[in-house]
Amino acid sequence: MVGPMELDFPIRADWIFRWTQSEVDLTRLDEDHNPLPGTAHLLSQSEPLGFAAGRGPEQVHLAFTDVESEMRVMFVAEDAEERYVRYGEEEEKMDEVALARVERYERDDMCDAPANTSVGWRDPGWVFDGVIKCLKKGVRYYYQVGSDSKGWSKTHSFVSRNEDSDETIAFLFGDMGTATPYSTFLRTQDESISTVKWILRDIEALGDKPAFISHVGDTSYARGYEWLWDQYFVQIEPVASKVAYHVCIGNHETNWNPCSGHSKPLLLIQ
Numbered sequence: 001m002v003g004p005m006e007l008d009f010p011i012r013a014d015w016i017f018r019w020t021q022s023e024v025d026l027t028r029l030d031e032d033h034n035p036l037p038g039t040a041h042l043l044s045q046s047e048p049l050g051f052a053a054g055r056g057p058e059q060v061h062l063a064f065t066d067v068e069s070e071m072r073v074m075f076v077a078e079d080a081e082e083r084y085v086r087y088g089e090e091e092e093k094m095d096e097v098a099l100a101r102v103e104r105y106e107r108d109d110m111c112d113a114p115a116n117t118s119v120g121w122r123d124p125g126w127v128f129d130g131v132i133k134c135l136k137k138g139v140r141y142y143y144q145v146g147s148d149s150k151g152w153s154k155t156h157s158f159v160s161r162n163e164d165s166d167e168t169i170a171f172l173f174g175d176m177g178t179a180t181p182y183s184t185f186l187r188t189q190d191e192s193i194s195t196v197k198w199i200l201r202d203i204e205a206l207g208d209k210p211a212f213i214s215h216v217g218d219t220s221y222a223r224g225y226e227w228l229w230d231q232y233f234v235q236i237e238p239v240a241s242k243v244a245y246h247v248c249i250g251n252h253e254t255n256w257n258p259c260s261g262h263s264k265p266l267l268l269i270q
């Protein structure tokens, strides 16, 4: 079958599409008994395909700092040029600015295969980290991340912490995983779509009450495939850009071993 196809990839490096002969290997099934793709019988491949400039940063997520009047804003962009968080109490007047610091990690930082091989490794982009300070208590703030020259994200908002409140609202869950709109080398977790959907519904129902998320371990189930982390952070952005998204370390984050390949620095999920 030949025809147009649309897929959204939350990654920055060029891609080459390869067309392979159907490879259904009954010894390679996922936990749901679906066949996993092979790569051995290449029929043709495309020229490298790049991405249009000016898309703005992605993977926006929030975290508390140790200071009640602060909020950390993290995001990923395609280069290390200066990026900012601009914010304010009114969507039309985001005239406060915080400069974000930037870091990245490399293939050599990965512990083992597949994360440090051509199969598991993809350019993770540059990880930006900006801290908004001097927030009022329990107030909704609007914000964007990016820069004038490289483009801005869409506008997000959060409600700041309020130590004078007599209630704490938290979402606690574990073992979520990631959903992909394609088959890949591992089983991915379509059920995670529902998890994000229902948390988002409940956050929106809270109105202007502050809340936070504690994902108590086993976050993306990327298991050494970098692009599954990218997919995961795009997937959680609708909730993680609205409330602080904190994680605990589960067995998939701590029990790295050469067989499971759970290698990934915790940089992205501070």
Ligand SMILES: [Fe+2]
Residues within 6 Å of the ligand: 175, 218, 250
């Ligand atoms: Fe688990």
